[in-house]
Amino acid sequence: MSIEGGRGKMASAVAPDFILDRCEAVPALVGRHDDFLIVSGLAGTSRDVAALTQDGAHTYTMAGAMGGACMIGLGLALARPDKRVLVVTGDGELLMNIGALATIAVVNPPNLAIVCVDNGHYGETGYQKSHTSLGVDLERIAAGSGIKATRTVATEGQLVDGARMLRESNGTAFVVLRVKPTDPPAFTRNMDPSACRYRFRTALLGQS
C-alpha cells in the first residue's frame, strides 16, 4: 500500500472515521507532557513522543520488544505511585499483547493512563491493515477487560474530554486516539535501550 498522492485523500478512501492527524492530535491529547512519565511503543508512537518531548529524560521510547509498552506502564505506575504514568502505543503494538489490558484492569493503578494511537495499520512495515481496520474495537476490548475509564477520540471536538480522562481518572484510563494512516513526525531519537534506561533512572532517581 502506498501513501503517495495526498494523505487526507488516502485516509478517507481507506477509513472514513480515521480523520485526525497524529502530528497534531497526539500533542493536543497529551498536553503538558512533563506532567507524566511516558512510555511509548514502537516506531510511530516513539517518534510522536520523542518529537513532542524532544527526546526527554522522562520518556522511555521503545523500538523493539513489541507488546511490552502497556506492561512497562504498569510496572512504572506501581513503582512510582507519586507520579502519573502515560503509555502511548499503537494499535499493532497493543494487539500483540492484548492480554496486558486484562492484567492491568485487575490491578487498576489510578496513576496509569494508556493512549492507543490507532491508525488501523502497521505503518512501519508499509501500511498493511491491522485488525482495527477490520472490525476489532480496542475500546470495547479494554472495557470488556474491566478498565472502567475508556474513550474513543476520533474528532477534534473529543480531544478535550480524552485529555481530561488521561489526567483525572481515579482508575486506569484507556483512550483510543483514532488517526489517519499517515507518517508520524520525523524525529531522530536515541535508540540505545541501555543509554535510555540510564538517562531515565538518572533523571527520576538521581542514580543509575
Place this chain on the structure above:
Amino acid sequence: MDERDDAPAKWQDELYDLLRRNNVTQFAYVPDAGHRILIDRSLADPQAHSIALTTEEEGVALLAAADLGGARGVLLMQSSGTGNCINMLSLIKGGRFPFLALVSMRGDFGEGNPWQFPMGQAVEPVLAAMGVICLRIERPEEVRPTVGAALTMVFQSGNAVAVLLTQKLLGAKQF
C-alpha cells in the same frame, strides 16, 4: 507436591522472606503449583504488589519498568512459560536491566507428561541465548544460598538470572 511432607512449605516461606528482605516488592506470575506459597504470601502482603499475568512475557516488561522506577521485582513461572518470554528478553538484554525469575521446572527429572519435555529441556539453552544466567536448585538446603546469590548477581551486578527449581527439588507431578 501437595502429598509430600511440609518441607516445601518451609523453604518457600523462607524464600519469600528472603526476597522481601531484599526489597523485592513486585511479584508477577502465571500461577503454578511450585510457586503456590510465594503467590499466596504476596497476595496477603500489603507492602507487596501481586500481579497475575495472562502470559509470562508481560512480567518481563513489568520488571524492567520496576527498575526504571527504582523498585525490584521477581517473575514466577513454570518452565513452559520461559518460551513465552524470549523476544521480550530483548528489552532486558538490550537495556541491561536487572532481571530475576524463579522457574519451576517441568519436562525434567521424572516427568510423566510428554508435552512438557520440548520446552522443559530447552529452558537453559534458550535462556542462555538471550543472556539469562541459569542457576539450578536440586535440594531444599540449596534454596536460600542460591537465591541469595541470584539476588546479588541481579540487583548488585545488574545481571539477568533465572533460578531453576528442578523436579528433584519440587517432586515430579504424578499422572
